[in-house]
Amino acid sequence: MGRGWRLVELSLLVYPVGLLAVAFATLNIVRGTFWETSDVRIVVLFGALLLLLHVFLSARLGAADQALLPIVGMLVALGLIAVNRLEPSLAPRQALWIVLGCAALVGTALVLPRIDWLARYRYTWASAGILLLLATMVFGVDPNASGTRLWLGFGGLYFQPSEIMKVVMVTFFASYLAEKGVLISHAPLRIGRVVLPPLPYLAPLAAMWALSMALLIWQRDLGAALLFYLVFLALLYAGTGRPYVGVGLIFLIVGAIVAYTLFDHVQLRARIWLDPWPEAQEAAYQIVQGLTAFAAGGIMGSGLGYGYAEYVPAVHTDFVLAALGEELGLIGTLAVVALYLALMHRAFRIALRAPSTFAMLLAAGLGATLGLQAIIILGGNLRLIPITGITLPFLSYGGSSILVNFIMVGLLLRVSAESPSSGGNRA
Amino acid sequence: MPERVRGVSLLISLGFLIVAFALGYWQLVAAADLLQRSTNPRIVEEDRRIIRGEILDRNGEVLASSEHVGEIVQRNYPYPPLAHVVGYASTRHGKAGLEAAFDPILRGSQGTDWESTLRNALLPTERQGSDIVLTIDLRLQRIADEVLGDRSGAIVALDVGTGEVLALASHPSFDPNTLDERWEQLAADPSRPFVNRALDGQYVPGSVFKIITAGAALDLGIAQPDERHRHEGDLIVEGFRIRNTNHPQLTELTFAEEFAWSCNPAFALTGLSLGFGEHIDFNKFGPPQAYVWEPRDVTASVDRFREYADRFGIGKPVPFDLATAAGRISSGDTMTAVGLASTAFGQGDLQVTPLQMALVAATVPNGGHMPVPYLVSESRGPDGHVSVRRTGPPGRQVIRSTTASQLNQMMKLSVETAYARPAQIPGIAVGGKTGTAEVGQSGTPHAWFVGYAPADRSGVAVAVIMENRGSGTEFAAPAGQRVLEAAMRLGY
Numbered sequence: 001m002g003r004g005w006r007l008v009e010l011s012l013l014v015y016p017v018g019l020l021a022v023a024f025a026t027l028n029i030v031r032g033t034f035w036e037t038s039d040v041r042i043v044v045l046f047g048a049l050l051l052l053l054h055v056f057l058s059a060r061l062g063a064a065d066q067a068l069l070p071i072v073g074m075l076v077a078l079g080l081i082a083v084n085r086l087e088p089s090l091a092p093r094q095a096l097w098i099v100l101g102c103a104a105l106v107g108t109a110l111v112l113p114r115i116d117w118l119a120r121y122r123y124t125w126a127s128a129g130i131l132l133l134l135a136t137m138v139f140g141v142d143p144n145a146s147g148t149r150l151w152l153g154f155g156g157l158y159f160q161p162s163e164i165m166k167v168v169m170v171t172f173f174a175s176y177l178a179e180k181g182v183l184i185s186h187a188p189l190r191i192g193r194v195v196l197p198p199l200p201y202l203a204p205l206a207a208m209w210a211l212s213m214a215l216l217i218w219q220r221d222l223g224a225a226l227l228f229y230l231v232f233l234a235l236l237y238a239g240t241g242r243p244y245v246g247v248g249l250i251f252l253i254v255g256a257i258v259a260y261t262l263f264d265h266v267q268l269r270a271r272i273w274l275d276p277w278p279e280a281q282e283a284a285y286q287i288v289q290g291l292t293a294f295a296a297g298g299i300m301g302s303g304l305g306y307g308y309a310e311y312v313p314a315v316h317t318d319f320v321l322a323a324l325g326e327e328l329g330l331i332g333t334l335a336v337v338a339l340y341l342a343l344m345h346r347a348f349r350i351a352l353r354a355p356s357t358f359a360m361l362l363a364a365g366l367g368a369t370l371g372l373q374a375i376i377i378l379g380g381n382l383r384l385i386p387i388t389g390i391t392l393p394f395l396s397y398g399g400s401s402i403l404v405n406f407i408m409v410g411l412l413l414r415v416s417a418e419s420p421s422s423g424g425n426r427a
Numbered sequence: 428m429p430e431r432v433r434g435v436s437l438l439i440s441l442g443f444l445i446v447a448f449a450l451g452y453w454q455l456v457a458a459a460d461l462l463q464r465s466t467n468p469r470i471v472e473e474d475r476r477i478i479r480g481e482i483l484d485r486n487g488e489v490l491a492s493s494e495h496v497g498e499i500v501q502r503n504y505p506y507p508p509l510a511h512v513v514g515y516a517s518t519r520h521g522k523a524g525l526e527a528a529f530d531p532i533l534r535g536s537q538g539t540d541w542e543s544t545l546r547n548a549l550l551p552t553e554r555q556g557s558d559i560v561l562t563i564d565l566r567l568q569r570i571a572d573e574v575l576g577d578r579s580g581a582i583v584a585l586d587v588g589t590g591e592v593l594a595l596a597s598h599p600s601f602d603p604n605t606l607d608e609r610w611e612q613l614a615a616d617p618s619r620p621f622v623n624r625a626l627d628g629q630y631v632p633g634s635v636f637k638i639i640t641a642g643a644a645l646d647l648g649i650a651q652p653d654e655r656h657r658h659e660g661d662l663i664v665e666g667f668r669i670r671n672t673n674h675p676q677l678t679e680l681t682f683a684e685e686f687a688w689s690c691n692p693a694f695a696l697t698g699l700s701l702g703f704g705e706h707i708d709f710n711k712f713g714p715p716q717a718y719v720w721e722p723r724d725v726t727a728s729v730d731r732f733r734e735y736a737d738r739f740g741i742g743k744p745v746p747f748d749l750a751t752a753a754g755r756i757s758s759g760d761t762m763t764a765v766g767l768a769s770t771a772f773g774q775g776d777l778q779v780t781p782l783q784m785a786l787v788a789a790t791v792p793n794g795g796h797m798p799v800p801y802l803v804s805e806s807r808g809p810d811g812h813v814s815v816r817r818t819g820p821p822g823r824q825v826i827r828s829t830t831a832s833q834l835n836q837m838m839k840l841s842v843e844t845a846y847a848r849p850a851q852i853p854g855i856a857v858g859g860k861t862g863t864a865e866v867g868q869s870g871t872p873h874a875w876f877v878g879y880a881p882a883d884r885s886g887v888a889v890a891v892i893m894e895n896r897g898s899g900t901e902f903a904a905p906a907g908q909r910v911l912e913a914a915m916r917l918g919y
């Protein structure tokens with residue numbers, strides 16, 4: 001906490017701003033336009049925003065991690081480049097969400113008196129989150145005709161409550177496990193010779209998890225359901241050390257089979273995942289076009305603005321990496337993967353130096369959420385798993401996702417700033 | 428607890444590693460296969476924006492050109508009858524002909540020099556392909572198309588010494604300018620207008636094949652052009668009667684006259700005797716009864732015969748700028764004495780393409796050296812300078828030059844005095860051979876003519892096939908004469 005020069009951060013921030021400026025210049029050359037004023041505005045705004053965040057962090061959280069902001073800056077810059085390339089009319093909107101996201105980051109870091117204060121009100125957060133999901137079920141709208149009503153509208157701006165649920169769930173699990181984790185791991189329930197988890201202690205956890213899963217499956221948000229479940233397993237393992245992970249994976253498989261038999265759309269997703277080629281012009285059009293876009297990129301890519309990623313449906317949200325893969329090549333996509341890996345490792349580094357068990361589990365949970373979310377959507381893009389409609393953190397077009405991801409980074413910065421061993425200015 | 432946090436971190440890192448490998452798989456390993464699939468819209472998209480190079484005849488006449496119609500580029504073909512050679516580049520139906528074979532050059536993706544390759548790589552939207560110049564002479568091509576008319580058939584004319592293809596006609600043809608509108612109709616047409624009959628049409632050669640049999644016999648020294656033989660009866664080979672009907676006015680002929688008057692018994696006997704290493708005993712022919720061939724083992728003759736057919740390129744595709752059919756000759760193991768006898772005069776289990784026969788004809792005045800044909804002589808970068816000039820690849824010696832000059836005399840004799848008389852051009856030495864190829868019991872025979880003028884290395888060779896038209900002398904020889912005469916007039 002407190003002031004401190006953050007020179008590492010400042011020097012690293014040159015890269016995202018430079019990347020954005022060069023990429024926007026390239027797009028203007030390719031399109032034959034001479035510096036669209038809105039493009040210039042976005043670059044200047046982006047630079048100013050990062051500088052402001054840097055100044056704020058130097059003034060208030062001098063000891064906070066210095067690599068997080070530059071990594072996030074790179075991803076956000078790539079997201080702006082992608083949206084400007086694919087849906088230029090949406091670029092100012094994306095920029096607006098980034099501004100709101102930065103404000104939320106500052107807000108998160110400022111408002112909290114102490115990080116452990118979050119743990120104290122865990123049932124409040126959980127209830128609010130569940131209420132939001134319930135509200136979506138009743139009042140939900142579908143502003144961009146995606147086929148699912150996952151949004152709540154407030155005067156022209158739409159928000160996806162399942163996004164904020166990510167933070168709520170991680171906070172709830174982290175605080176509960178920090179308090180009861182030891183009990184859970186040391187007080188197994190024995191019935192005869194069978195050792196079972198201590199059900200009374202696990203009950204609130206399971207209830208919270210089951211409720212949100214039910215809501216998500218009800219809303220057909222399978223990607224978010226999978227993400228929650230994996231994060232839940234990761235935190236349960238980290239918090240208790242009990243091999244419930246094995247049991248959890250069996251549940252995952254059973255759940256997948258149940259979902260497959262119950263829902264037509266799950267069967268369709270599985271079918272086009274296993275063999276997309278017979279339906280390449282129909283149901284599997286998106287995945288086949290996505291893979292073809294990756295293939296078209298090769299190692300070096302076609303160059304920014306020279307690809308044909310427009311052929312991939314929903315390319316700026318679900319398949320944004322396919323567009324980057326075509327135009328920036330394998331070099332570009334591996335760089336993006338490296339950025340996510342770096343972001344996640346930073347989060348776990350913060351977790352390992354955290355001031356309390358709660359803070360550690362919180363940071364680890366946030367890191368796991370960001371990492372797993374990227375893996376789930378990229379795995380879907382690359383036909384490793386069936387495709388689910390979740391966003392690529394910071395990169396996909398989508399307001400609520402950006403906003404919540406910035407809040408998560410705000411929490412990570414805050415945890416790192418409270419770290420006893422953060423050692424001042426060192427990154 | 429920190430160990431377990433590290434464990435979770437490692438596990439997720441492993442997930443990223445798998446993602447990285449999947450990226451490598453789709454962007455490198457599987458990329459080529461994926462891009463070839465019809466589901467890849469890039470091929471069509473790029474073609475729409477590329478200004479393809481022009482296709483020009485040897486004198487610069489435009490055969491295919493591109494022009495902008497708004498955003499997209501439209502391809503025009505000013506001389507539609509040449510569709511089989513020039514081909515088409517349709518976004519809906521793909522590419523064919525030279526448009527397909529020289530696609531990388533016409534698209535400019537395979538630059539003609541490093542400078543244009545680099546320019547195309549760096550500025551793909553401004554891509555301009557290279558032009559290609561053909562060996563075709565549009566003036567001669569027009570004559571060939573006119574001569575064929577609306578009958579099914581093909582004409583190939585090429586330079587004897589260099590292998591440059593001067594005209595290549597195949598009828599019926601189609602108009603590549605209206606391909607998209609008429610595709611269904613053309614594809615269903617029973618006359619098969621998409622088949623390039625000059626290259627892919629496989630026909631029974633009939634008597635034009637006697638050039639090869641005669642070439643083999645002269646080359647092996649078992650026949651001499653001036654040897655006289657009596658022919659008054661038929662030949663019977665293992666019960667199969669070969670009728671002596673082609674020269675009722677002559678009973679005693681030299682080998683050269685047997686060729687010129689297309690004597691089937693003589694050529695059946697020549698084929699059967701190829702492997703015996705001795706002069707053919709024709710003198711057993713005698714009136715009035717038929718000569719019965721005394722059965723002998725013909726394995727060696729079949730081998731000789733097939734060896735020469737192979738040297739003349741029968742039964743294998745001609746290496747060419749466009750795909751060509753192989754033709755067919757029955758294999759040595761299955762060829763009986765009857766089979767050999769009938770194949771030797773051009774019937775039997777035997778099929779050739781018009782291009783193959785044009786090359787056989789060209790071999791004769793060219794001193795026994797068969798040229799390798801080609802259609803594209805140079806490519807020119809977008810800025811107009813010639814970047815790649817091709818000359819004919821070296822051909823190969825098929826028969827001795829002495830054999831070739833004997834054969835040349837025999838083909839000239841055919842034009843001067845016998846069946847190929849309609850091919851005469853006043854003041855110019857012409858060599859030729861007609862054929863009337865039987866196609867089953869009831870069908871009207873195919874009319875064939877192969878020949879050349881003038882009868883030396885500087886000449887032009889031609890092959891004409893007219894499907895189900897009748898006698899070669901009556902229909903194909905006059906057609907060949909018109910093409911050869913036009914070629915002479917044009918200075919070839």
